[in-house]
Amino acid sequence: MAETRQWRLASRPSGEPTRENFELVTVARPTPGDGEVLVRTLYQSVDPYMRGRMRDADSYAEPWDVGEPMRAGVVGEVIESNDDGFESGDVVTGELPWAEHAVADGEELRRVDPDRGPISTALGVLGMPGVTAYFGMTDVAEPKPGDTVVVSAAAGAVGSVAGQLARLSGARVVGTAGSDEKIDWLTDELGFDAAINYRTTDDLPGAVAEACPDGVDVYFDNVGGPITDAVWPLLNVRSRVAVCGQIALYNATEIPTGPRKLAKLIESRARVEGLLVRDYEDRRSEALERLSTFIADDELRYRQHAVEGFENAPDAFMGLFEGENVGKQLVQVADRND
Amino acid sequence: MAETRQWRLASRPSGEPTRENFELVTVARPTPGDGEVLVRTLYQSVDPYMRGRMRDADSYAEPWDVGEPMRAGVVGEVIESNDDGFESGDVVTGELPWAEHAVADGEELRRVDPDRGPISTALGVLGMPGVTAYFGMTDVAEPKPGDTVVVSAAAGAVGSVAGQLARLSGARVVGTAGSDEKIDWLTDELGFDAAINYRTTDDLPGAVAEACPDGVDVYFDNVGGPITDAVWPLLNVRSRVAVCGQIALYNATEIPTGPRKLAKLIESRARVEGLLVRDYEDRRSEALERLSTFIADDELRYRQHAVEGFENAPDAFMGLFEGENVGKQLVQVADRND
Numbered sequence: 221m222a223e224t225r226q227w228r229l230a231s232r233p234s235g236e237p238t239r240e241n242f243e244l245v246t247v248a249r250p251t252p253g254d255g256e257v258l259v260r261t262l263y264q265s266v267d268p269y270m271r272g273r274m275r276d277a278d279s280y281a282e283p284w285d286v287g288e289p290m291r292a293g294v295v296g297e298v299i300e301s302n303d304d305g306f307e308s309g310d311v312v313t314g315e316l317p318w319a320e321h322a323v324a325d326g327e328e329l330r331r332v333d334p335d336r337g338p339i340s341t342a343l344g345v346l347g348m349p350g351v352t353a354y355f356g357m358t359d360v361a362e363p364k365p366g367d368t369v370v371v372s373a374a375a376g377a378v379g380s381v382a383g384q385l386a387r388l389s390g391a392r393v394v395g396t397a398g399s400d401e402k403i404d405w406l407t408d409e410l411g412f413d414a415a416i417n418y419r420t421t422d423d424l425p426g427a428v429a430e431a432c433p434d435g436v437d438v439y440f441d442n443v444g445g446p447i448t449d450a451v452w453p454l455l456n457v458r459s460r461v462a463v464c465g466q467i468a469l470y471n472a473t474e475i476p477t478g479p480r481k482l483a484k485l486i487e488s489r490a491r492v493e494g495l496l497v498r499d500y501e502d503r504r505s506e507a508l509e510r511l512s513t514f515i516a517d518d519e520l521r522y523r524q525h526a527v528e529g530f531e532n533a534p535d536a537f538m539g540l541f542e543g544e545n546v547g548k549q550l551v552q553v554a555d556r557n558d
Numbered sequence: 559m560a561e562t563r564q565w566r567l568a569s570r571p572s573g574e575p576t577r578e579n580f581e582l583v584t585v586a587r588p589t590p591g592d593g594e595v596l597v598r599t600l601y602q603s604v605d606p607y608m609r610g611r612m613r614d615a616d617s618y619a620e621p622w623d624v625g626e627p628m629r630a631g632v633v634g635e636v637i638e639s640n641d642d643g644f645e646s647g648d649v650v651t652g653e654l655p656w657a658e659h660a661v662a663d664g665e666e667l668r669r670v671d672p673d674r675g676p677i678s679t680a681l682g683v684l685g686m687p688g689v690t691a692y693f694g695m696t697d698v699a700e701p702k703p704g705d706t707v708v709v710s711a712a713a714g715a716v717g718s719v720a721g722q723l724a725r726l727s728g729a730r731v732v733g734t735a736g737s738d739e740k741i742d743w744l745t746d747e748l749g750f751d752a753a754i755n756y757r758t759t760d761d762l763p764g765a766v767a768e769a770c771p772d773g774v775d776v777y778f779d780n781v782g783g784p785i786t787d788a789v790w791p792l793l794n795v796r797s798r799v800a801v802c803g804q805i806a807l808y809n810a811t812e813i814p815t816g817p818r819k820l821a822k823l824i825e826s827r828a829r830v831e832g833l834l835v836r837d838y839e840d841r842r843s844e845a846l847e848r849l850s851t852f853i854a855d856d857e858l859r860y861r862q863h864a865v866e867g868f869e870n871a872p873d874a875f876m877g878l879f880e881g882e883n884v885g886k887q888l889v890q891v892a893d894r895n896d
Contacts, residue, residue: 444820466821476818482782483804485832492830494823 222249226289227318227533233274236471236541241274242290242534250323251300257326258300259312261319261553263526265293265343266537267377268442271470289317293343295332296322297556306331311556313342320530320553336512339556344377344548345515345522346508352464352497353381354507356440357389360462360495365390367437368456370428372447375402377524377548378464380410381511382440384520387411391438394431396447398543405546410521418447425450435459444468449479461492471541523547530554560587564627565656565871571612574809574879579612580628580872588661589638595664596638597650599657599891601864603631603681604875605715606780609808627655631681633670634660635894644669649894651680658868658891674850677894682715682886683853683860684846690802690835691719692845694778695727698800698833703728705775706794708766710785713740715862715886716802718748719849720778722858725749729776732769734785736881743884747859756785763788773797782806787817799830809879861885868892 223246230243252258270292273284284290294316298306303326306312314329316322332342344350356378363369369386373379374395383406387393395406395415406412414431421427428450435456441448444466455461469476485492500507514520523546527536530553540549561584568581590596608630611622622628632654636644641664644650652667654660670680682688694716701707707724711717712733721744724731733744733753744750752769759765766788773794779786782804793799807814823830838845852858861884865874868891878887 441820444818448820463820463823466818466824469818469821477815478818480782480804480807480814480816481819482779482786482801482830482832483807485801485830486804486834487832489832489834489837492820492823494820494825494827496824496827499827 223247224249224319224321225530226320227530228289229274229284229286231286232276233271233471235473237271237274237534237538239534239538244531249321252302252323255303255326256323257298257303257306257312257329258321258323259294259296259314259316259329260299260321261294261296261316261530262311262556263295263340263343264318264530264533264551264553265347266533266540266549266551267293267348268465268467268470268540270537271467271541289319291315292318293348294322295339295342301326303327311339313347318533337515340524340526340550340552341522343550344524345381345520346511348497349377349548350381350511350522351500351504351507352495353378353385354511355497355500355503356462356464356495357382357385359500360493361386361438361440361460363389363391363438367391368394368432368434369438369440370394370396370432370436370451371440371442372396372444372451373442373465373467373543374406374412374415375399375546376442377545379440379442380406380522380547381520382464383412384410384514386438386440387413388514388519394428396428396443399546402546405523425453429454438462440464442467445476445478452479452481452484455484455488455490457488457490459488459490461490463492463494467541524550526550526552528552561585562587562657562659563868564658565868566627567612567622567624569624570614571609571809573811575609575612575872575876577872577876582869587659590640590661593641593664594661595636595641595644595650595667596659596661597632597634597652597654597667598637598659599632599634599654599868600649600894601633601678601681602656602868602871602889602891603685604871604878604887604889605631605686606803606805606808606878608875609805609879627657629653630656631686632660633677633680639664641665649677651685656871675853678862678864678888678890679860681888682862683719683858684849686835687715687886688719688849688860689838689842689845690833691716691723692849693835693838693841694800694802694833695720695723697838698831699724699776699778699798701727701729701776705729706732706770706772707776707778708732708734708770708774708789709778709780710734710782710789711780711803711805711881712744712750712753713737713884714780715883717778717780718744718860718885719858720802721750722748722852724776724778725751726852726857732766734766734781737884740884743861763791767792776800778802780805783814783816790817790819790822793822793826793828795826795828797826797828799828801830801832805879862888864888864890866890 783806
């Protein structure tokens with residue numbers, strides 16, 4: 221009997237996730253029922269939001285059950301289809317288990333066009349992170365020409381796209397990131413006007429203030445915590461804060477505290493708004509078209525890094541919290557031509 | 559030579575303002591120049607925002623200078639006019655010094671119609687607090703029928719109007735206040751669906767949650783601090799937070815800290831926005847017309863309390879931070895018929 225491997229949630233982490241929270245199990249390869257498709261995973265995504273699903277608490281994502289496979293964005297190849305919309309060899313994407321093979325309802329899958337670029341981009345710049353950045357910028361942050369836009373985790377999968385979109389809208393863009401390699405990438409390749417390495421800066425508030433002499437009109441926040449504290453006092457009148465992620469807080473074991481921020485909103489009449497990409501599901505194609513065009517015109521650049529081997533998925537995930545990834549972090553589970 | 563009295567800022571408070579921060583001085587009564595008007599103060603307003611002006615720091619209001627008269631909303635009587643638009647006996651309102659008499663440019667004054675109701679309401683329900691509540695609700699908070707709306711400092715000058723406007727828009731309204739007298743006023747006279755005495759409640763988060771079984775769609779915040787912390791976890795998807803005031807924090811001597819709040823915005827996609835009434839100056843008459851109509855129809859009720867005697871203005875101001883006022887707090891400086 222054909223087998224496959226899955227990563228299951230072994231236990232809920234307290235603080236930083238550890239290898240012990242994950243369990244690799246070998247199970248019988250599932251067979252697709254009526255309307256279902258068997259997918260062989262080629263690439264699996266790891267994303268910061270998954271930390272919320274490991275927690276047994278209110279989050280924007282349903283918590284995962286202990287003992288069950290975790291779920292992820294996957295790009296895979298159809299190897300058996302009982303859905304008229306798909307046939308063997310099709311490249312598809314969807315939310316599937318952390319598994320080498322998985323069965324999904326055809327309706328949960330979207331086709332990936334291999335002619336559009338590397339298929340793995342369907343998990344990055346042309347997937348959830350890119351679409352998040354697009355709607356976060358266009359619908360929530362709304363940068364205008366001449367605005368100063370700050371993006372935290374600017375070298376991440378979302379932030380790198382968000383910052384470039386702000387630049388394309390005519391704004392001055394400042395990013396924060398955690399290594400000199402990332403800083404160089406932001407300023408030398410992505411066209412950021414300034415970038416701050418928050419790990420090596422003695423005076424983060426001073427560094428942000430210096431990079432933003434005219435204050436901050438848009439803050440696209442992926443991080444929270446001290447970086448956000450540094451940006452907050454600089455918020456201009458009628459500025460916008462798009463809250464996309466708070467990765468600095470996801471591993472907290474107690475309710476994180478920090479400077480109270482609401483009084484500043486009175487003075488600035490700033491608007492602070494959270495965003496979740498799933499609210500924009502019906503406008504997804506708008507985002508993908510714009511992003512594809514920008515990429516084709518070399519207006520938008522991306523980087524992604526694939527850890528090889530399904531067995532390394534937990535390490536790839538845990539690396540997100542160390543800031544290891546430049547651009548999108550993936551796991552390459554299999555080669556399409558294998 | 560005719561004299562008048564002024565309250566000047568003697569020193570900047572550290573923490574709660576004290577009587578020593580204020581100095582009562584007698585000076586020559588000013589004479590109006592060209593285009594100017596001499597006003598005899600009848601009522602003077604005291605408002606929480608003034609605490610920000612006592613501070614030598616960034617605030618939405620310019621800081622007052624030590625040694626100079628403080629400024630306030632005033633309703634007064636014209637006793638000498640060099641502006642064609644005003645004549646002796648006119649009742650006017652404007653921002654003037656804390657003084658028994660003051661000179662103002664005619665352009666800084668607005669006429670008050672004594673037939674519209676008590677002239678002192680031009681400092682309350684038909685003045686800055688009422689207009690703030692109106693635009694905060696209609697433009698920022700946008701309650702919809704069936705929404706649950708929470709108002710903090712609900713028995714204050716702004717909160718009492720804000721809560722009733724929410725009720726008039728068909729929402730369920732919950733208020734917080736600091737005395738049983740206020741609670742009774744909110745529920746028995748103003749039509750609030752529930753009200754919580756935050757001073758006598760052992761478990762504020764529990765009490766707010768119990769009063770809001772369907773979560774919170776709108777939070778109109780005048781207070782900040784622990785009351786806001788109690789409301790925050792209840793914010794519903796696409797809820798709105800109008801940040802109007804943070805009186806709980808105005809006397810802080812160190813940067814106040816509290817639970818970090820931005821992660822909740824991702825889950826809820828809540829929008830948090832600060833508001834300042836001066837942004838709505840050109841729509842002021844819209845608000846006054848609506849509010850007057852509601853009052854005439856007994857759909858909107860108000861209370862105000864005037865401390866008598868100009869010499870008591872600092873006490874009236876300091877009382878705001880003790881939550882002494884039910885509705886609008888005024889100082890009656892003179893009687894119109896004196």
